[in-house]
Amino acid sequence: MSGVIPDDYQRDLSIIRSFARINYRKLMRNWKIRTQRELFVLQDEYNERLFRSYADMSDQSRDIAPCGIFTFDGMWSIGRDGLIADVENANVFLGHSVNWSRDYFNWWLENSGVGFERWDGPDAFWADFGSPEREDNDVVLMKSPGYGIFGHWILDFVPQLYLGRFADIPSGTRYVFDHLTDWMNVLLEAVQIGSADAYALKAVSHSRLFRLSGVKCGFAMAQPINSLAWDHLRAHFNHLNCTKAAIDADCVFVSRRNWQGDRKLSEYEALEEGMRSLGFTILHPEKLDLAGQAHHFADAKVIIGEDGSALHSIMLTNPGAVLGVLMLPDRLNLWHAGICEAAGHRLAYHPLPGDSLSPEAVADILAFASRLKEA
Structure with a gap:
């Protein structure tokens, strides 16, 4: 916990009485970590801007995240x-x-x-x-x-x-x-x-x-607690899946084609076909339980998908993977950067023109995917 209680609050008797009913006990001291440029694998203008936004915020806020x-x-x-x-x-x-x-x-x-x-x-x-x-x-x-x-x-x-x-x-x-x-x-x-x-x-x-x-502040994750928790979760699913045959899926495309929510790209059929031609396994996470998702993600080297909660499963992947985030113009989701930094991965973002994909937009996504395979 950090910061100064405003003077107005300190003079308000009802707030003073409320604070008297609260006790806070610190359980862990956060690591002081400086974000490294290597977290973002691409150096184009878009990713440079996002890296600066994330690094400027995370270096300050990580240290004050409560724990x-x-x-x-x-x-x-x-x-x-x-x-x-x-x-x-x-x-x-x-x-x-x-x-x-x-x-x-x-x-x-x-x-x-x-x-x-x-x-x-x-x-x-x-x-x-x-x-x-x-x-x-x-x-x-x-x-x-x-x-x-x-x-x-x-x-x-x-x-x-x-x-x-x-x-x-x-x-x-x-x-x-x-x-x-x-x-x-x-x-x-x-x-x-x-x-x-x-x-x-x-x-x-x-x-x-x-x-x-x-255990976070802004887009920054408190450390070491997040890494400890996600390593434990990764080990739990590793144990559940260790006797199953390994899945040969170095490159995974997480598809929202069957997603029933409001936010979904058009032209998923063409996008899936193109990703498959690049050697990506197409994964529809809603068809698998969590252990099944963890099994598919465990050994992946490159994971690409549309910005959303399904990509948070990158923390079930063994350290050293690359995450590619397809992001709509009205979104600025740097949680993916925080997760990758805490879980030992790297990432890059690709800006989408909108939720309707032209053949040119699909081609740009495929070019992005090819760059990540070589990163």
């Missing part, structure tokens, strides 16, 4: 995303350390049916959260924005859960989630979380609540 555990006394958790609120003193808690951005909070508060009434200035609002539907004490709260997205589990939940190994959490304490799907349970098993509970309620009161801190 500890909070204890909250007398708090509520609100909604399915688990906003932590001191209802008695009328304060809520936002920021990297609790995985809540201010922009998302503004949207969430107005659209999540938790009792919002109106804003009363930029830093105040009226809301009626109602009465607690449950009292649940001595739990580790694992709800946060982005909960149902695979990429957020890789970026947020897995490292946080691994951080819990260093926290001396009292025996009998349960980890509380919103809901648990099959793939979420696979990840819980991998990080050896046995005592888990899941419920989706509007308001829950807690006399004592634990919260593992966020």
